[in-house]
Amino acid sequence: MASSRDDFIIAIRSAFLKKSTQQKFSLLTLVFISIFIIVLSSFDLKFIRYLKAGISEAVYRSSFIVSIPENFLKNTFFEIREYSTFFKNYKINKEELNELKSKSISDKITQFENEELKELINNYTLSSDKLLAKIIVDHDSPYLKSIIINKGSKDNIKIGTNIYDRSYLVGRVVEVNYKTSRVLLLSDLNSNVPVTIAPQNIQAIITGTGENYGEIKYIKEGISNLISQDSIVYTSGTGAIFKSGIPIGRVDVADTGSSKKFKVDFYSDFSQLKYVFAELVTKIDVKNEDQKVDAGNSQINNTVDTKLQILEEEKKIIEQTNLKFKDENELLKITINNLNKQISDFRNEVYDQKQIIAQYNIDLDEIEFLRLNLKFGHTCRKSFLNNDGFEVGTLEYKSCVMNKGQTDE
């Protein structure tokens, strides 16, 4: 018993401490270094942060280069799959595009009104620039859902910067290095986003599931029944982590019998991201009433200027709308003129044809008269033997011929 315990201890000691001929460090040393690094990385020290950022820069770039062959194969696979559904998608997209074009103008006006109202509520305006960023690493880990983009603190990216795919939210920045950043995707288990569900106007929080969909959690009791299939989910802006009004996805209600599960199908396919937009937001304060009094007329002028600017923008939109209507009017006028011209042409044609018909009728009467004249002319003509007849060429003569030799009397 004692000897087997001794053997165990010897084997363990040997495993931990014995260095093979090629090894420079014993395993025990490396275990201690690992634990030391884990403890250090749990502290948010400046030195550690810089070191980590340096390592990350180098590793992300290397990872991007190493991933090129695999990404090439992966992209080829996806492209082939895309081509097989290309025509079907094209038709759907065309229809959608037509619908969206018609909605575009009214949306612009609504957007503008929305901004104006927000400014009135918040006392500040948000000016935002969208920065295009390339995804350099997008390894789909089974545990963590994140991507690395090629923009960092050099490009004013900050922790919490919202990241978009077109106009859809995909996540936010959780780690910033000099030229790269890590974006935590909405599908990650650690992602929580305050949202509004439309049209019911329900406030909730969606969390990632580790899969390619989210789940609605933390809804007030009793109102979950109001949520319907295909309701739209967008950010509510609560907590000021995400900007409000950014579309996220649609609700998919999964009825499991005893309870309902509310999944959110994201508008954006996170596995297909190549480029994303990082939104750089600058907060511009609009001074409140007290500050206005203190600062005097210059600040009033600023507010007036801001309002004027807003009004100018509104004017621009209205002008654009007017221009569009004007163009449409011109087009309609031209169409009407063309139609009128066509009507006039048709009228002329009808008149000509009527003339031809009338002439034809006259000719027909003449022929009838000549035919009857041959037959009854002698009966109607005034002569030595026929005193009751009429002079040739008079109306009475013609009437007599037409009545087949019988006079009106």
Place this chain on the structure above:
Amino acid sequence: MSNFKSRGFYIKFYSFLPIIVLFISVLNEFDLNYLKLEYFSFNFPFILIFFFTLKDFKNFDYLLVFLAGLVNDTVVGLPLGISSLSYILICIATSYLRNITIRPNPIKDWFYFLFIISLINSINYSILTLFFSYDLLLLSYLVNIFFTFILYMFFAYLFKYYLKGLND
């Protein structure tokens, strides 16, 4: 002369291939996740490290394994040191197994591998949830362990061919 030189380079490259593959796999996160096979994932570095440290492969430096762990943490986004600790623990386990084994048996190694990866993933999970407050799916860990265990024999077979080629 140049032929000898280039042959020497290839032999050297071939003998360092496992460590090169390890670094490529941690940088590339080679796990076929993009195939979207539901729940499918496996940990290739675990298989590679377990096999070559068990064989006491001379060019498989523990320090490089440790560095590969740091790279993996950076790529995946885990706190630094977690994967290094996991990889070094595998090295310790294989070193211990080598010390106590007189007659190696692939099936025993296989089940020992299952025990070790389960233990290491448990430690990993505990550290991440307890000390770093990460939300993690236990199911994906279990599935990952299962597929890593299943695929071990397949890769072990390939690696044996590699070793045979090196000895020839």
